[in-house]
Amino acid sequence: MAANVQNVIMLVGDSITQGGWEPNGFAQQLAYVYNRKMDVINRGMSGYNTEWIIPVFEQCFATQHEQQHAPKVRILTIWLGANDAALPGTAQHVPLPAYGENLARMIRMVTSPESAWYSPDTRVLLLTPPPVNTYQWRERQAMKEPPRGLDRDFAVTQSYAERAAQVAREEGVAVVDIWTRMWDACGRVEEQLSELLSDGLHLTEKGYAIVFDEIIKTISENYPELHYDRLKPVFPFFDQINYDDPRSSLTRMNAFD
């Protein structure tokens, strides 16, 4: 059973977060750079929208009562909308106003002193959903068995991304505007999103590289004390061990001191 020697970066979202554990995915890259400083816990759930993730989040994030025994979540990424923006008539669709309310509700679960899940040491990063490439996604849907019609729309997903950014501003948390960065990176031409998206919805390594870079940039600008270069390893580098009396130098340290 694991003792809580390291604090945690928790990633909450849909399949695009779940896929963060792919090689060069953003979870893998965060785990690599925060090695020996913070653990990365991936709570990405493929197919989920904000409606379904809330009951999950209630169970994944420790309540105030549980927090004394749980590792401290220092960074929480919330990244949803790619499924909420599925068109009306699909099971995944969540209307735009409800999407915004759900995001605000998740943020307040962590930031509001009245909440059972209140966690003042947690810094929230709200990510906007990536743009959808309907040219690719139409093909992918048609190839499914049985074939499915196009259930995403470029402008609709854009409106969900804009709503997410607005919620972040209203709630006073940092926004990582993936939608805009990816849109700029492909020269604002939908077809050219295929460099960043494998099937029009999910990210390639190049797409995840943007996500990782933007997360680190946002941490540097908003919560510089949480940048990996500012943290100490919990156990010393081996050339700092006292070789004559190793135990004296091998006591767990606080990465944030």
Place this chain on the structure above:
Amino acid sequence: MAANVQNVIMLVGDSITQGGWEPNGFAQQLAYVYNRKMDVINRGMSGYNTEWIIPVFEQCFATQHEQQHAPKVRILTIWLGANDAALPGTAQHVPLPAYGENLARMIRMVTSPESAWYSPDTRVLLLTPPPVNTYQWRERQAMKEPPRGLDRDFAVTQSYAERAAQVAREEGVAVVDIWTRMWDACGRVEEQLSELLSDGLHLTEKGYAIVFDEIIKTISENYPELHYDRLKPVFPFFDQINYDDPRSSLTRMNAFD
């Protein structure tokens, strides 16, 4: 703060374990295949030997008293020896008998009912250190500033690997014989280890591919109930959500039921 909804795979070792978070490293690959089932916690400490890792392990692995509040470690990999096998006169060197005793001590911390860290649900995998390519490592050492002499020996590291395998047999835990598999994979020609080792000591992606495959094979053979295909996701796949009453279907499940 994270609630313990998923059990844990804990990786304890030296830099070769720490590097498991590289793209296609064995930590990344385990995190990917066990996604939504178990979390991977990497406690690899670059440069450490068995002598130094024991005080760290005492702090990383929850005591019986702490276990009620900690996530359950279902799989524990112990992979050390690459530094213990450094030649006498180096700070990292641990004599062969002490190396074997240290490994046995770590295993018994988890498997012995008398131990403060006793954890009957934890399955231990003991990995043997990889073979060293002294041709590569000699060059790497010479390139350091100031230049260093060769501090590893092929046959010496082999004897540490053999001792690790012997300890695993004596203590009744599964052995993952990385030394033998990598040696076989390079046709038993030391120079050809350069495909699997980046600098003679640390692993390439191809080296880590062997490690991941052997770990999964060892789990399949010794603890098949822990294979990722046998576990359920802690939260349901999205097509199993009850869309009329989502909350009723979104209660945390036990991956091991």
